[in-house]
Amino acid sequence: MRMNTDALVLRVTDTGESDRLVTLLTSEYGVLRAFANRAKKINSRMHGATQSFCYGDFSVYKSRDSYIIDDAVAKEVFFGLREDIEKLALSQYFCALAAELVPEMEPARDYLRVILNSMHLLEKQRRSNNFLKAVTELKFMVFSGFMPDLTCCSECGKEPSGEIYFNIYDGCIHCKGCGGGERINSTVLTAMRHVCANPIEKIYSFSLPIEDEKRFAGVCEKFLLAQTGKRFKTLEFYKSLF
C-alpha cells in the first residue's frame, strides 16, 4: 500500500548511523510513524524534508510491520521558529499535542490546518504566544471530542455576566451565584465561544486585552490537561522559560 499525502514533521528520532524515525501529522492518514532511510546523509534528497517542523509532500509505503518514507519534498520549513527559544518550545508543544491527540489512519486535515496556521503566525510574530497557544489548545480539544458547553450556566440556565466560572472537569460554565471552577469573565467567555464555534479561517480573527489573554491561555491549558489527563514535558519546558 502506497500513501501520498502532505504532512508536517512532528518529531524526528535518529536511528542507526544514517536513518531517521519520523512522526508525521498527515492530512490523509492522521499520525504516522515512518522510517526515512539514509535521511541523515546530507546529500540525501530527504535530508531537508525529514527535519522537525518541515511541511511537505510525502510518499510512504508499508513494509511488513513498519512504514517507510521513500520520497519527501519540503514545501515550508519554518526556520524562523528555531531562532527563538520560546517559539521553538511552543512549536514543540504543539507538535507533542498533535502526536498525542490525533488518531492514526484517520484523516486529520483540520488538525493540520490549525497547527500550520498557528506555526505560521508564531513564526511571523503576527499574534502573541499566549493567544496562539490558547487557540490551538482549545480548537484541538474541540476536534478531539472535548467540546465545552459554553451556552449558559449549567446549573441555573442563565446567561452569566461579570464574574463567570468555567469548570475544567466537565467543560461547563457557571454564573457567579452557582459558582465553581476557574474564574473567567465575559471577554474570555466570548473568546472561547469564538474559537469553539467558528471554522478554522476565523478562529484567529479576534483580540483581547493582555490580562484577559493571559486568563484565556491559563484556562484553555488547564482544560486541556484536565480532559486529557496527560503531562507534556514540552509544555513544562515552555513554561520553565518564564
Ligand SMILES: [Zn+2]
Ligand atoms: Zn447559575
